[in-house]
Amino acid sequence: FTILAPRQAGRIRKIAEENDNNGEWHDVPEASVDPRRAYLCRLPSGRSINIFFYDGRIAQDIAFGDLLKNGEQFANRLLSAFGEDTEENQVVHIATDGETYGHHQTHGDMALAYCLYYLENEETVRLTNYGEFLENNPPRYEVEIVENSSWSCIHGVERWRNDCGCSSGMHSGWNQKWRAPLRGALDWLRDNLTEIYDDQVKKLIEEPWSARDEYIRIILNRADENISNFFEKHGIGKFEHDEKVRVLQLLEMQRHAMLMYTSCGWFFDEVSGLETVQVIQYAARAIQLARDVSGINLEDAFKGLLKRVPSNLSEHENAAHVYDKYIEPSVLDLLRVGAHYGISSLFKEFDEEDKIYAYSVAGRIHDRSEVGRQKLAIGTVDIRSDITWKHEQIAFAALHLGGHNILSGALPKMNEDVEKQMVSSVHDSFMNNDISEVFHQIDEFFENNTFSLKHLFKNEQRLIISELLETSSSDVYNSFSQLYDSQYPVVRALSGLNMPLPDYMSMLMKFILNTNIRRHLKQEQIDFVQLDRDVEEILRWSLDVDRTTLSYLASEKINGLTSIWKDNPENIEPMETANSLLQILKALNLDLNMWKSQVRYFTIGKKFYPQMSNKSDGGNVDAQKWLKQFRQLGDHLRVKIA
Numbered sequence: 001f002t003i004l005a006p007r008q009a010g011r012i013r014k015i016a017e018e019n020d021n022n023g024e025w026h027d028v029p030e031a032s033v034d035p036r037r038a039y040l041c042r043l044p045s046g047r048s049i050n051i052f053f054y055d056g057r058i059a060q061d062i063a064f065g066d067l068l069k070n071g072e073q074f075a076n077r078l079l080s081a082f083g084e085d086t087e088e089n090q091v092v093h094i095a096t097d098g099e100t101y102g103h104h105q106t107h108g109d110m111a112l113a114y115c116l117y118y119l120e121n122e123e124t125v126r127l128t129n130y131g132e133f134l135e136n137n138p139p140r141y142e143v144e145i146v147e148n149s150s151w152s153c154i155h156g157v158e159r160w161r162n163d164c165g166c167s168s169g170m171h172s173g174w175n176q177k178w179r180a181p182l183r184g185a186l187d188w189l190r191d192n193l194t195e196i197y198d199d200q201v202k203k204l205i206e207e208p209w210s211a212r213d214e215y216i217r218i219i220l221n222r223a224d225e226n227i228s229n230f231f232e233k234h235g236i237g238k239f240e241h242d243e244k245v246r247v248l249q250l251l252e253m254q255r256h257a258m259l260m261y262t263s264c265g266w267f268f269d270e271v272s273g274l275e276t277v278q279v280i281q282y283a284a285r286a287i288q289l290a291r292d293v294s295g296i297n298l299e300d301a302f303k304g305l306l307k308r309v310p311s312n313l314s315e316h317e318n319a320a321h322v323y324d325k326y327i328e329p330s331v332l333d334l335l336r337v338g339a340h341y342g343i344s345s346l347f348k349e350f351d352e353e354d355k356i357y358a359y360s361v362a363g364r365i366h367d368r369s370e371v372g373r374q375k376l377a378i379g380t381v382d383i384r385s386d387i388t389w390k391h392e393q394i395a396f397a398a399l400h401l402g403g404h405n406i407l408s409g410a411l412p413k414m415n416e417d418v419e420k421q422m423v424s425s426v427h428d429s430f431m432n433n434d435i436s437e438v439f440h441q442i443d444e445f446f447e448n449n450t451f452s453l454k455h456l457f458k459n460e461q462r463l464i465i466s467e468l469l470e471t472s473s474s475d476v477y478n479s480f481s482q483l484y485d486s487q488y489p490v491v492r493a494l495s496g497l498n499m500p501l502p503d504y505m506s507m508l509m510k511f512i513l514n515t516n517i518r519r520h521l522k523q524e525q526i527d528f529v530q531l532d533r534d535v536e537e538i539l540r541w542s543l544d545v546d547r548t549t550l551s552y553l554a555s556e557k558i559n560g561l562t563s564i565w566k567d568n569p570e571n572i573e574p575m576e577t578a579n580s581l582l583q584i585l586k587a588l589n590l591d592l593n594m595w596k597s598q599v600r601y602f603t604i605g606k607k608f609y610p611q612m613s614n615k616s617d618g619g620n621v622d623a624q625k626w627l628k629q630f631r632q633l634g635d636h637l638r639v640k641i642a
Contacts, residue, residue: 001038001050001130003095006031008149009053012141015040022142031056036083036090038134039143050134051143054095055081062096068105071114078115079125088140091133095151107595152267160266167269174312178271182319185305186260186283189298193257193286196294201250204243205234215251222386241389248388249289256286270312272322280306280319284327289388329454334383337361338394339410339451344460345377346400347467357457360384366423369430373402376430376438378423380414395419397426397442399435404468406453407439409446418445477515484512501541513538514546521553526577532584539587551590557581562597569604572622575629582636598637605630605641 012033014023033039035055042048058077061067067074081092101108119127148156158164161183163176201208211234218227231239231247239247265279287298309319316322337359341350345365353362363381370376377398384391395414399407414422422445429437442450453461487505494501501509513534520531538545558578565574578597585592609630615623634640 001052001134003052003054003093003130004145005095005149005151006033006035006053006056007154008145008151009033009039010144010146012039012143015140015142025144033143036081036092037088037141038091038130038137038139039141040139041143041145050139051145052091052093052130054093058092059094059096062094063100063104068101068108068111071111072118074111074115075118075122078119079122082125089133089137091128091130091137093130110595110599160263171269171312174269176269178276178309178311178319179266181305181308181310182271182276182280183266185302185309185319186279188305189260189283189286189302190257192296192298193253193290196290196296197250197254200293201247204236204239204247206236207234210234212251212254215255218248218251219255227389245389245391246293249293249390252388253286253289253293256282256289260286271309271319272311272313272316272326277322277326280323280327281330284323284331288331288333292390334359334385334390334392335394335410335412335449336451336455337383338381338392338396338412339398339408339449340456340460341381341383341394342377342379342396342398342408342410343406343451343453343456343464345379346375346398346406347464358386360386367427369427371431371433373400374430374435375400376427378426380419395422395446397422397446399430399438399442401435403472404453404465407442408451408455409442410449410451411446414445421445473515477512480508480512484508495540506541506543509537509541510543513543514550517550518546518553521550521557526581528580528584531581535584535587545588545590547588547590550585550588551592554581554585554590555593558592558594559596562600566600566604569608570626572626572629575626575633579629579632579636582633586636594637598639601634601637601639602641605634605639609641 007030009028009031011025011027013025016022033053035053039051039053040048041051058067058081061077062074067077078092078094082090097104101112102110105111116127119125150157150159153159153164153166155162155164155166159166160179162180167174167176197212198208201211205211211230214230214234218230227244227248231244235247260279260282262275262279262282264275266276268275270276283302284299287302291297291299303320303323306319306323311318311322316325337356341356341361341363344350344356345363345368350361350363353360355361361381361383363379365377365379367376367378378396380393380395382391382393392412394410394412396408396410398409401407422441426438426441426445429435429441453464456464487508491501491505491509516534517531517538520526520534537543558581561574561578561581565571565578609627612623612626612630616627
């Protein structure tokens, strides 16, 4: 079966009972098809498929209305869709984006959960799924759908190939004239990739396109044994390793040729947007693989076609500029993985055999040296792509001069004698603090294959930059803290004279006090006395609060405390800590995200509040303390247990 939008139904008729004729066709214009039953659609091939048309009105109210404000209201709206004008079983169902529940609609996931809970306790209906409903209620009506139609475009399928007017609506004056020429460029690339695939694979695979389709079995399970079984099934004869690599590269090339038509790449407003950049990245990977297996370079011609793809932004002009700015720097090969390994080894220890995303690595560090804040790492690393099985040994030398100043050289298949000379020369120059000579030697030994921080994978870039910024931030904080301490008597004097702070002093205090509170919230044991003083100082001088950061850290801290409490609800300590923290932070009016804590509070309260109340009434002192903290926490969380 499949699920379609109600406006995709064209006309319907009743399927004849045995020995009867089929009923007459009836048009169902403007989404008037009854969504409460299954339909049979006969296909031109002679096969058929079952179709459900989701309830468009309810789906619309969920996505763009306030139906997710209340779970019971949501459930009753679903119940109201059942009709009493028929004896046949009915199914009420909707189709919405998953991110609606919690992302687009805050706490929508909680409304959905309560809705399902409510329906499970409703005697007149029961929850089902499409498969079960079909098994018990085969279609009694046949449908013809509107050809070339879709859920998300009122113009049919034009949103994926033309400037039809469908967009996010967020950028007035923009157009989507880029869609047609981009699709044309990708169609051209697809056709050339098809020729390369047919030419390269025909001597290796018996049925190339059947193998392409079954490649999904490898994507779902890339274990070596599974891949070997695939080769045995589809290969012509026994493969050498290089032939296996070539076949995997060709199949991966075809996968990326399909990925470059990913729906969201066409859905939004601008060719330089994240989603469209991603589909062009898929195209770039397909081009790279085609070049590796055939020697044919399609990149220049493809970029020529991208020049015809306009951008709404003057800074880009066309998609060729987008390619140069965003795509080309992201293209990855084993040499760059080796450079990544080398730079990363300055900051972390790899296991003898390790993983870097889709690559298996086995490195050997020949030299790791430090002089002050300067670091040097020299070694070799064996790298194998877990996707294509392509393998390379990369020699590297990586240098960190402090801050963001990082240089790495990388080279495949370095001669063993040359490698020994490189290790010795670079190490000696580094230890002699002759950094200019280290730069020169890295250029010379690695044949100008040099890399920097920008060549790291994005996650590692962020981790290293965060580490570097943490060091810088600590240095700045220490300097500012000394200045703050020395100037604080002046601040107190200004307070006594009811005089405002000078701008420079206001900025200094804002930095120090916000940093102090951040540090308090990151500590396992909070110094509540000092935290209270810092909050009082911020309030006394009406200083700006780093609301975004402090709200996040405070929410994480509170949710962490209630998570500990959840595991041992009778333990009063997490409640006491949470209450003390929330009481102090209340004055800052932070935007706390505490729904997890609210759910835990409600769950624990339902189970433990009655028994604690009974113990308290009987004079149990511990229970009385527990109830006091529990009620106080409920006030902070704005949850009451009846």
